Amino acid sequence: MAEPEHDELRAWVEEVATFFAEQYGQPPIAGRILGWLMVCDPPEQSATQIAEAIGASRASLTTNLNLLTSAGLVRRRTGPGARTTYFRVDDDAWPVVVKRRIATLASFADVAERGMDLFGADSARAGRLRAARETFRWMARAFERSDDRDF
Template sequence: MIKDIKLRVEEIGKFFESTGLTPVEARTFALLLLSDPPELDFFAIQEFLGASKSTISNALKRLMNEGRVDYTTKPGDRKRYFRVSSQKWLEQIQDSFTTITPFVATMKKVVDLRKDTEDEAFNADLRRIQDYFLHLEQELPRIRAEWEQRRAAAAAAGRSPA
């Protein structure tokens, strides 16, 4: 069982590394996503990952600063128990989409500034990138509204919203 969870933490951790987390941050986050119950104390995380106290402390600090992880305490227990902060994490993901509009505006400037340059193939690639993000910018509000309607309908029907 332990070997299986270690392999799964490694697999999921590799994905989160690709999103910009350090290897230990990624594995810490993956461990918290997969642990049952979904909270672990500092020493359990450290023992599972086999990393130093300072490395785990730094990883948890960054994950908490990013809103991916928070902690709770229990009455009569001085330990902090860390868990994925699903609501804050979702908000962080949603907030990351707010950079699309400035990106589109910047790409428009870049494309405009390059209009008299000779490398038409490169300019076409940049216009394609600009068009892609312009499409995302236009469609994301609709997608989010549909998602909110679906959640509201599920809640009204007494189902757990997806």
């Protein structure tokens, strides 16, 4: 298959930005960085290369690279004695981030359980807490079953 045209690539990167802004409330620039790092060649890019590719300022780029790095989606690397830092999306970034997110969400079942203890598990006030607890327990069970399979 032929390489996509520059405009097609930019449109796809913008689609990623829109998705992450709408679905996760992330700044569009974070989605653009992520989109670009998912498809760029070479896979490791400096901040200057990323800024040029997506048309971003270095200031907003730095803030959003830190956001993506702390989320575990982007990894930074500096070679020995080198002054330039490179960024990349590792092939296993998505499973690691998704598994961590699911585990964090599933742990809310314990918080809901403690809330139920405040009112009594069968009280009317505990109904919403019970629904939350059951939802997050279901998520934990679903995750445990899928954890044995590769993504």
